[in-house]
Amino acid sequence: MSAIRNIISATTIEEVQAAVSMIGPPLLARGGGTKPALSQADGVGTLDLSGLRGISEYDPGEYTFTAYAGTPLAVVRHALAEHGQYLPFDPPLADAGATLGGTIAAGVSGAGRMRYGGVRDFLIGVRFVDGQGRLVRGGGKVVKNAAGFDLPKLMTGSLGRLGVLVEVSFKVFPAPAAYATVAATLPTMAEAARMVQQLAAAPVDWEALDIAPAPKGATLWARLGGLKQALPPRVARVQELLEDSRLLTPAEDEALWRRINALDFGNAADMLVKAALTARDIPALDAALAAAGAVRHYSAAGNLAWIAWPGSAHDLDRLLAGQRLPGLTLRGAAAFPLVGRRPAAAFLQPVKQTLDPAGRFPAFEQDAD
Template identity: 55%
Template sequence: MNEGVTTVHPTSPAEVQEAVRSYTQLLPRGGGSKSALSTPQEGQTVLDLSGLTGVREYDPGEYVFVARAGTRLAEIQEMLAQNGQYLPFDPPLAEAGATLGGTVAAGLSGPLRQRYGGVRDFILGVQFVDGEGNAVRGGGKVVKNAAGFDLPKLMVGSLGRLGVLVEVAFKVFPFPKATATLEVTLSNLQEALEALYKLASSPLEFYALDLKTSPQGIALVLRIGGLPETLPARLDRLRQFLGNPPETLLEGHAERAYWAKVNQLEGEGYWVKIPLQPRAIFGLERALPAGTRRYLSAGHLLYLLWPGPIDELDTLLKHQGLAGLVLRGTPVSPWIGIDLSHPFGARVAAALDPTGRFGGYP
């Protein structure tokens, strides 16, 4: 962190309001697990929300909980697991201290988003403080659609530019009784992509459908879940569907540990979130240097570990027509690649933060 940076530590929504009214440039920060998004620029005051914690409501029978934004994901996951439930959007970086608010603000989902969708599909309500220090509520804790401005979804991926999240409500699902993961090896990238397209458009159901590339080879990683007695037949159907390629089967503790490690985003360098279409993978792989990469959600999302200068990746993504959000590392700006800014975002930011306390909207 920059020397001389002022940090305030609110522990209640009222204290967040007071802080917003007291400082002209603010950077909200949760657990600090995404350094590229939580390192202040010159003149910014850090609004440390790590003390704004606690589960406000949780009804396992209704599959809904409400918690303060600074509550750590690991705490939520442990609470839900005691009732056989989980966050279906499978947020990464829980073991690194990621919080609910930071996950929403960064719009992060993990491999299990393949089955039910991303964070936008499970957030029900938000409470946040706008740029003038007003408390604003949007949505609720009831699973329903309502006419009007969808503030909860607007906060997903907003990076704190629209307001400071202080409370969130989510719906959750029961975790499957059993899971199994099949990693199948394909001879080349083109064959793997064709199999990926085929699986994604099939009636087969996956909890994860990932493409993994590395100097050692190309593989599809397929996770299924359900009743234990149904999994062997479903695995056999998968094998037949793919023509019985070479495989590795993971089950039980080893399988769960495998996916937990995937979500840790380990490694030295810049971690970058890159949304894309599966058809863009072939060209991107040809442009990227040799390395190990995993394309999540049937090829719609890449978390890329980039070891070199970030401006080189910025140029590469622009040539590929892609945009990236740097999560870890300390770039000058977390936004790289093509410019995805939209006039609508600027208008929303102007309405919720008219004086620009939160840095504006890219």
């Protein structure tokens, strides 16, 4: 364990426990540092976990693996791909160096969550160090398990404020052998939102269904995955559903989804915010965001919005709260990362109080503890 100014690096679970047990400013864990609003705050020390890494168990026949929290997504992606497997929820910022622990703590999933669900649906076990320095395990290493409280779910989206994840177990799936993406142009975002809703209700196994504003109207991207020989007729059928559409080349397909995974929206100075919504919320939200000059991208048939916001956190908080939508700041100045509609304090506060009674991690909210 080494400490330089306000940064403590931990490369073992014991070092994480020791760091949490010290007297000092509250700590936030940092893996790859790709979501700085969640790993930095004024008056908060950094617990660097990039050295707590490595896959500890992986048996492809089990469809599961266990790894230390600081393991980069790119390392996991490579190890799984060697056996034709993947994390289907397409964890964002993989190329930028995001880690497993950061992905879970932020509770973020990418466009691929359309197919089988998000990070919450694939995380099966956690070990974390709580605010009292205790090493706690929840869940397990098998794909199905109903014993005890579902702590893996609780830690998903816990924003580093309930404990420091140190080791995690995931369920994985066989990866599609091939992909194909169809891009279509629609006259307005409202029509694009209606279209993804319709498509999502069709008996088609969508890998991703994304929309975003285009210079004239909106673009819709529909991605399919599966056995290569089955793709051409499936693509033809999608093109029948979507007028004015075009099949991307394999290179275009790969580049497009890599760019979306990189969350490369707006300017570096903008706040980058995730919001949860449904396709029905898009027309009103998108109009308000457009008026404020924000860049928008919507994944998972309109269930997940990425917003590059040029204004203040306060204004975005009010905008989202006005539409009763919850949001999370990943990048940009934010004293507290949650914006818009907040979680139920009557349930969250007793949980926070139990796992972090002394405030070794920051609060979820101003004045909350």
